[in-house]
Structures are given as structure tokens and as C-alpha cells.
Amino acid sequence: MKKILILLTLFILVGCSSAPKVNETPIRVGTLPAEAALPIIIAQEKGMFEAHGVKIEITPFGNPQERNAAAQAGEIDGMIADVMTGYTFQDKGMPYVITSDINEDFKILASPNSGITTMSQLDGKEVALIPGLILEYVMDEIAQKDSFSYNVLAMPSFPGRFEGLLSDQFAGVVFTEPQAGMLVQNGAILLGSSSQYGIKGGSLLFHDDVVTQRSDDLKRFYAAYNEAVAYLNDNPSSEYSDLLTKYQFPEQMGAYIDNKKEAFGTATAVSQDQLDKINTWSQAKGLIDKPADLEKAVNFEAIN
Incomplete structure (x- = not known):
């Protein structure tokens, strides 16, 4: 009996140690009512973030101005945005980092x-x-x-x-x-x-504190994100479209998803060509005073 109890205890300890240690402080992510938000919303609503051991809190915004104001106030840790916003934030001393592309088509x-x-x-x-x-x-x-x-x-x-x-x-x-x-x-x-x-400049941005101090959580975020992409590609919108209205999506979003010809894509790096072009464009538009330092502005380690 003693041997059985010891073996059972070891089994429980091994099982517990294999589960990811969850940081109870959520990563706060700002979304917009656009298709880029869908993998994040699905990962949240279907429990994928939780299953991967990361806590996420989503704040939906109606427009980029509201989102940027929240970032400036320190109310969000990450957001759906674009490369030029990442460069502009860095130029203003707001250390948000470009960590991947998004699903986009303008x-x-x-x-x-x-x-x-x-x-x-x-x-x-x-x-x-x-x-x-x-x-x-x-x-x-x-x-x-x-x-x-x-x-x-x-x-x-x-x-x-x-x-x-x-x-x-x-x-x-x-x-x-x-x-x-x-x-x-x-x-x-x-x-x-x-x-x-062939134009692609949308991106996910996360605060440098998340990128450097919670790198494992960021990798878990993207693991859940990519799982949600697979779910979106494999299931009709009727399975989840009712969830989208609370994230400021119109009811017509379901019809768009079902008629979408291209599959949703997993998170990948923004190409060097686009990073460079947007860097030049941002400076020409007066958004940044000098070329963005890509060593600080870009980090794709969480998706590699």
C-alpha cells in the first residue's frame, strides 16, 4: 500500500509539473472591428488562451484613435495596429514592438x-x-x-x-x-x-515589457492564436458569429467570413521589404523624426 501511495504521489507531481505555470496578470489586448481581430477573439471565447496557459483581457475599440489613447494611458499591453503605428510609438518614447503580421486586406x-x-x-x-x-x-x-x-x-x-x-x-x-x-x-x-x-503593413504590437519579461506568455499567446486560425478555417461562422457583436462587429460579419475565398493565415513576420518601405514612408510623412531603429521596433521571436 505504501508503494502505491508513493507512486500515486509521484504521478500527481509529474502531471502538475507538466502544466504551464499561469501568470495571473492578464495581457491586455486592444482590438478593432476588423477581420484581424478574429483569431484573438476566437482564442479567447473558445478557451484556447486558457488552455495554453496565458491570461488575456480583450478591450474592443471602435477606431484607432481610441486605441492609441488607451495605449498612451497605459491601459493596454498589446493591440491590433500597423507597422507605422509601431514606429510612431517608438519615436514618441512608447516602447511598443512589432511582433507579427495580421490577417488583413484593405x-x-x-x-x-x-x-x-x-x-x-x-x-x-x-x-x-x-x-x-x-x-x-x-x-x-x-x-x-x-x-x-x-x-x-x-x-x-x-x-x-x-x-x-x-x-x-x-x-x-x-x-x-x-x-x-x-x-x-x-x-x-x-x-x-x-x-x-502585394501590400501588407498591418501588425500586432506588444509593449516591450511583455516582449522581454513575459516572452513565454507571448509564445503561448501565438500558439493559441494559430490554433484559433485553424478553427476559423475549419468551422462555419454559425459556430461563433453570435460572439462577435460584443466586440463591435456588425451582424454581416458572418456572411463575409463564409464567403471569404482565402484562408485565414497563421502569424508570420512582416517582410523586411515592407518594414523598410514603411520606415521610409513614415519619415516622409513626418510621422517620425528619424528612421526607426528596427532592433528596438521589431521582434519576431515569439512566432519563430
Whole structure:
């Protein structure tokens, strides 16, 4: 009997030691109502973060301005953003680090009655977007590749850009999904997308304290994130679409997911080419005073 008790005790100890030690302090992540948030939301709602031994707290934001204000106030530890935001934060002494890419595809759309059906027809026209972020970078890159110029109409408001395009207040707009698909359903003209032009600049950012002091937790975050990507690719939206509304997604998100042709991708590194191009672009736009130090601004160790 004593031998049995000893063996049972050893078995319990070994089993306990194999479970990941959970840091009870959550990593606070800010999301936006865009497809990039889906793996994070699914990993949270389906218990994948917990299963991998990391505590995550999600704060949904309606726009990048709210997200940035929360980051400045120290209210979030990580966020869905873009490379230029990472560079800008670093330039301002806010040590957020680019740790991976995100699922993204920015669509360029023309207003219903503009008569515009090709990208080059935006030449000399107003395009509503948020200056200094990925939306403007995408538009600039496309304009350069297709040899036309356009006028920036600064409009941070999601509803303002959405409703303004449908009422023909301006010629074009840049949106991600699901908003882009909703605009097309309401008569907007799809002209092209960032993926068609090979442009990719969205990213996940985490505070340097998380990257350096909680590196194991960050690896667990990405393990759960990638598990959620597999779940998204293997299951219809009916399995989880009801969960998305509390993260500020419209009800139409489920239809977009089910009609999405490309699979969701696991977290990967942002290419060196895009890092360099956005570095040059950010300085030219006056977002940063000097080129970003990529040794400080980028760290892909958690996904390797």
C-alpha cells in the first residue's frame, strides 16, 4: 500500500509539473472591428488562451484613435495596429514592438454614382481615409504603382466614411472587412485591394515589457492564436458569429467570413521589404523624426 501511495504521489507531481505555470496578470489586448481581430477573439471565447496557459483581457475599440489613447494611458499591453503605428510609438518614447503580421486586406472602393470603375480614375479625386496609418500607405502605394495622384480627405470616423461614400460626398474610400463588403452590397464599386498589389503593413504590437519579461506568455499567446486560425478555417461562422457583436462587429460579419475565398493565415513576420518601405514612408510623412531603429521596433521571436 505504501508503494502505491508513493507512486500515486509521484504521478500527481509529474502531471502538475507538466502544466504551464499561469501568470495571473492578464495581457491586455486592444482590438478593432476588423477581420484581424478574429483569431484573438476566437482564442479567447473558445478557451484556447486558457488552455495554453496565458491570461488575456480583450478591450474592443471602435477606431484607432481610441486605441492609441488607451495605449498612451497605459491601459493596454498589446493591440491590433500597423507597422507605422509601431514606429510612431517608438519615436514618441512608447516602447511598443512589432511582433507579427495580421490577417488583413484593405479594399479601395468608389462611390455608387461616381462613374469610377478603375483605380486610375481616382486621379485627382478625393479619397477618404485616416492619414498616417495603413489606409494612407496602401493608397499611396497603389497610386504610385498605377501612376496617378489623389487628394486625401482626412476622415477618422468609420460611420462618416461609410455613409459619406454611399451618399457620393467623395469619390473613394479605403476600408477593411467587413465594412468593405457591406459597402459593395449597398452599391459601392470595388476597385481593388491591398492583397492584389502585394501590400501588407498591418501588425500586432506588444509593449516591450511583455516582449522581454513575459516572452513565454507571448509564445503561448501565438500558439493559441494559430490554433484559433485553424478553427476559423475549419468551422462555419454559425459556430461563433453570435460572439462577435460584443466586440463591435456588425451582424454581416458572418456572411463575409463564409464567403471569404482565402484562408485565414497563421502569424508570420512582416517582410523586411515592407518594414523598410514603411520606415521610409513614415519619415516622409513626418510621422517620425528619424528612421526607426528596427532592433528596438521589431521582434519576431515569439512566432519563430
